[in-house]
Amino acid sequence: MGDFLFITLAEMLRAFHFIRPFFLLALPVVLGLWWMVRRGAVRKDQDTDGISPHLKKALTVGEAQGRRFTPIDGVAAAMILTVLASAGPTWSRMPDPFVSPTAPVVIVLKNAASMEQTDVAPSRLELAKFKIRDLLEMRAGARTALIAYAGSAHRVVPLTEDAQIMVPYLEGLTPDVMPQEGNNAQDALALAMEILATEDAPGGILFLLDDLDPQDVSAITQAGANAVVLHQILPSGTNSRGLDMVDGAPVIPVTVDDADLRQIDRTLNAAYRAAVLETSTQPWHDRGWIFAIPAALLCLIWFRRGWTMKWAVVVLVTMTGVLQPQRAAAEGVADWFLTPDQQGQRAYNRNEFKRAAELFQDPMWQGYAMMRDGQYDKAVEVLARIETAEAAFAQGLAHIRNRQYRDGVRAFETVLERDPDYPGAAENLATAQEIVDYIETVQEQSDTGEEAGIGADDTVFDNESERGAETQIEASDPDELGMLSAEQWMNTVDTRTGDFLRQRFLIEQNRSIE
Numbered sequence: 307m308g309d310f311l312f313i314t315l316a317e318m319l320r321a322f323h324f325i326r327p328f329f330l331l332a333l334p335v336v337l338g339l340w341w342m343v344r345r346g347a348v349r350k351d352q353d354t355d356g357i358s359p360h361l362k363k364a365l366t367v368g369e370a371q372g373r374r375f376t377p378i379d380g381v382a383a384a385m386i387l388t389v390l391a392s393a394g395p396t397w398s399r400m401p402d403p404f405v406s407p408t409a410p411v412v413i414v415l416k417n418a419a420s421m422e423q424t425d426v427a428p429s430r431l432e433l434a435k436f437k438i439r440d441l442l443e444m445r446a447g448a449r450t451a452l453i454a455y456a457g458s459a460h461r462v463v464p465l466t467e468d469a470q471i472m473v474p475y476l477e478g479l480t481p482d483v484m485p486q487e488g489n490n491a492q493d494a495l496a497l498a499m500e501i502l503a504t505e506d507a508p509g510g511i512l513f514l515l516d517d518l519d520p521q522d523v524s525a526i527t528q529a530g531a532n533a534v535v536l537h538q539i540l541p542s543g544t545n546s547r548g549l550d551m552v553d554g555a556p557v558i559p560v561t562v563d564d565a566d567l568r569q570i571d572r573t574l575n576a577a578y579r580a581a582v583l584e585t586s587t588q589p590w591h592d593r594g595w596i597f598a599i600p601a602a603l604l605c606l607i608w609f610r611r612g613w614t615m616k617w618a619v620v621v622l623v624t625m626t627g628v629l630q631p632q633r634a635a636a637e638g639v640a641d642w643f644l645t646p647d648q649q650g651q652r653a654y655n656r657n658e659f660k661r662a663a664e665l666f667q668d669p670m671w672q673g674y675a676m677m678r679d680g681q682y683d684k685a686v687e688v689l690a691r692i693e694t695a696e697a698a699f700a701q702g703l704a705h706i707r708n709r710q711y712r713d714g715v716r717a718f719e720t721v722l723e724r725d726p727d728y729p730g731a732a733e734n735l736a737t738a739q740e741i742v743d744y745i746e747t748v749q750e751q752s753d754t755g756e757e758a759g760i761g762a763d764d765t766v767f768d769n770e771s772e773r774g775a776e777t778q779i780e781a782s783d784p785d786e787l788g789m790l791s792a793e794q795w796m797n798t799v800d801t802r803t804g805d806f807l808r809q810r811f812l813i814e815q816n817r818s819i820e
Contacts, residue, residue: 325394457488478803518548
């Protein structure tokens, strides 16, 4: 926990700056006014030489006045805080609605004979599988891939957001499916980096292993800056010579609870946020409200007798106006301090997209939240009110995810009409057109559906361009045709996942040798 806080604090300090630094020029003016007003308010010591000390003490009034907190001190503090708020302090960027807030991760599992030892229950390999399942559940919705390695490394599951796809393949991983025995973590690292190279967002690599070959230590150490985490699956108090040699990548020991997984998740996400901070083109997140709150609290003491300074109130109101605060609804305690859009942003960052869509008043962000929540039709309706290239691009993505491919083509064409150089618009338009062409080709081929004996219950194609003929396919009873249903057919398949992986890994190994 301490390492995580240190990493996060270090990144925050490194990224800290002011969005509008020219407002800081007001600080010397505020300090100058404070010095002049306070100097005049402080009583100067009178010449009391020759007076007895006890008489001097009795006759002196206001001796400690210069050390007390005076009205000008409170005003100056509030004005300084207001200046800092106006300057726009920041240390993070606004979240990108098209990029997952969680780091994509490639999980690399050592699937060698040594992992079958039972010094940790039920075995090192089975415990590692349990940890992977728990981590997938903890990072629900995040893009994750799986690699298995022994003497060679093989891709088990590509990057996917559906954790359930990975579970059956994870079950089938045993040392006997690997075509070559060994401990080749370096090849596994290279394959993981190759997978992450296809991602737009920076990702991390998680090794679950019991030992590391000293020959691979150098490669792991050099890649440590790319968010490599080593999860040591060994009994408590047991050390690995290879893992002890690693420098630059954290080695996290296994625990009986999920403390190790929480540390892994924090470490990977901290490295991910640091990388996004450097590479993202998103605008910086203005944190000026943090200074505005104590400035407002200091204003409360001006209602006391003797503390009212009207000119200071005017100055503060004028300077705070630069921040252009938005109007907030009067519902709940949070509305006293945060606007609806700010509350929506907080919900969005917590992946509460449905709640965020209800809070956002900005139609662009409301559309993003609805799209992330799966409300594609509503997202398109909200985004249609904005006539910008960005809104049309988001509409196109919503149509594609809703399988409305032709509408997606129209939306991306609109993007290029509004901004011919909008990033990603041309590529997405080409992809959407390819999908439409494919569907229409299938429509043409389906003209002979009756003769082929197709037994689909309900097949619908987008045939707006009227390619091919409209064909109605009537479903037949599988029992009448002597055919099995899909579920019955799958139940008759006797091939285990492990057998499939063994054959696939062997084919890959033979190809690499050739």
